[in-house]
Amino acid sequence: MTAPYAGGCQHVHVTAKAEPIDNHECHCNVCKAVTGQHTTHVAxxxxxxxxxxxxxxxKRVPFNAQNPGGPLEICLCTDCGAVLMLDDKQKRIRVAVPNVMGYDDAAFPKASYHAFWDETKGYPPPQDGRPVFGGLRPEFAWPASH
Structure with a gap:
């Protein structure tokens, strides 16, 4: 069976065997700082x-420089430095950022909503018809640890 999504680099391959459990356009300040993007498609x-x-x-480095002990780590290839994924130390989720982590962004499902938007960011809320939330979508439930 072919993985529905594949990313990574020539040294480390990251493959998905299922659809994302959450797929959003992120407006959080950590994603902005890490990617340099205004918003970031996150799965x-x-x-x-x-x-x-x-x-x-x-190689693992903290995702949030302001909270280096937080649960998420950025995984980098030790050979080429490519960003591979975010890994959760609690083993609940793994995260792909399609346009940063070697995926075919066009083949990825479109983000279904906007997350972590707030009016203090200084720009108007998105007007593309997708729901806009101040955090993750209200019905999102963190999976149990593996």
């Missing part, structure tokens, strides 16, 4: 659904 996968073929070739 959460259940921890067991995003696989890495060479985990020994991953």
């Amino acid at each position: 959460f996968f259940d921890y067991g659904d995003l696989n890495v073929d060479h985990p020994e070739k991953m």
